[in-house]
Amino acid sequence: MSKASRIHRRYAGLVAAAAMAIGLSAPAGAGTLEAVKQRGTLNCGVSEGLNGFSDKDPQGNWVGFDVDFCRAVAAAVLGDPQKVSFTPLSAGQRFEVLKAGKVDLLSRNSSWTLGREAELGLAFAGITYHDGQGFLAKRALGVEDALKLDKAKVCVEAGTTTQFNLADFFRANSMTYEEKTFPSAAEAFAAFQSGQCDVLTRDQSALHGERLRLAKPSEAIVLPDVISKEPLGPVVRSDDFPWFTVVKWVNFALINAEELGISSSTIDDALKSQKPDVRRFTGAEGGFGKGLGLDADWAVKAVKATGSYAEIYERNLGAGSKLGIPRGLNQLWNMGGVLYAPPLR
Ligand SMILES: N[C@@H](CCC(=O)N[C@@H](CS)C(=O)NCC(=O)O)C(=O)O
Structure with missing residues (x-):
């Protein structure tokens, strides 16, 4: 030594x-x-x-x-x-x-x-x-990829890299969005579930789990886009x-x-x-x-x-x-x- x-x-x-x-x-x-x-x-x-x-x-x-x-x-x-x-x-x-x-x-x-x-x-x-960040979208929105999310209402948890990546992604693609921020993941999820937002954004790994927690998982899809690196x-x-x-x-x-x-x-x-x-x-x-x-x-x-x-x-x-x-x-x-x-x- x-x-x-x-x-x-x-x-x-x-x-x-x-x-x-x-x-x-x-x-x-x-x-x-x-x-x-x-x-x-x-x-x-x-x-x-x-x-x-x-x-x-x-x-x-x-x-x-x-x-x-x-x-x-x-x-x-x-x-x-x-x-x-x-x-x-x-x-x-x-x-x-x-x-x-x-x-x-x-x-x-x-x-x-x-x-x-x-x-x-x-x-x-x-x-x-x-991991990487993605979006969980209501199927009824009729959106199949994240570049179609212009003007969407997005639920996100505060104090995360998620919030910053969200801003970067919309700015980089000349799109606007309405951010709905919550102090916990549970509240962001509840807001998405109750229809306050069109999409929920989180790490992809988490979105798969959140989808299964919805009353009707088949009514939502994890969009294929990964918008960040989340090691x-x-x-x-x-x-x-x-x-x-x-x-x-x-x-x-x-x-x-x-x-x-x-x-x-x-x-x-x-x-x-x-x-x-x-x-x-x-x-x-x-x-x-x-x-x-x-x-x-x-x-x-x-x-x-x-x-x-x-x-x-x-x-x-x-x-x-x-x-x-x-x-x-x-x-x-x-x-x-x-x-x-x-x-x-
Ligand atoms: N990996 C990202 C996001 C981590 C994170 O906390 N994500 C939230 C949802 S966006 C979460 O999983 N929350 C679970 C909890 O609050 O228990 C980071 O390090 O900032």
Whole structure:
């Protein structure tokens, strides 16, 4: 370990200890990994309810793609995917709550943008879902693509990239629209459902779920146009590099697991494998867990808890779910998509 990283680690430990001593739930600074271990629970910020990403099941358990990412981190760090405390956050409050240290990690359909890193002091630890913004339109409107939306009434949630992209899209195409803004996704949806708007605009992934929530889903269509790039991923505070590294590599491990053919059902075979890259993944070789501040088998624990990226995707968003969203861009790089994780070596 270099001198710089030794100092960084020592500093991180001191800050965590000081934060513990004064009773903070999480230090808004370095030391998040130590704080999570001491507390024995990961504090994860999620959405207030987004089909497929983070929502409560009928038994009241949090489920979804973003929820599973929190569980994979908890499994890697604490050895138990149940040791997560979920905080539902609106789009408007999510970044402030993270900055204030009230959550360790934000896993909430948040788009990676320059402003959110440069101006808010946050860091995106990677991309878990490559999304893009679209429109859900009433079929009765008779519109088949977004360029026919001139003068439409559009429902949108405030405090999102969605609102800005909407303005850009209409301006760039010399069209006008009437914006109806709401403080939450639920209110924007209700307004669309009750006929206050012709279209609802959100990330495409969310629109598929919203369509199914309509009393008559067949009366609305998701238009084919994708008007923006919305790279969704987990967010942490930018002043805690060791924690950022842990979160980033949990994402890479889940993607690499799929690429290596490691899943929750093959993980026991992986533990016996002689393949060098699989042995590095399981921690049998390489000893990378130590550098992260985790156990040698941190990646095994994550995959045992949630499965690989493919399993998480299929269960929550893909063929195994109500949403049935094709993998598309979120396919591995060697399968026609853009998921490309650096190797565990
Ligand atoms: N990805 C976009 C939009 C994220 C977002 O919050 N979208 C709203 C709808 S436009 C949502 O999903 N809300 C769910 C909730 O408020 O719980 C961003 O990061 O700003």
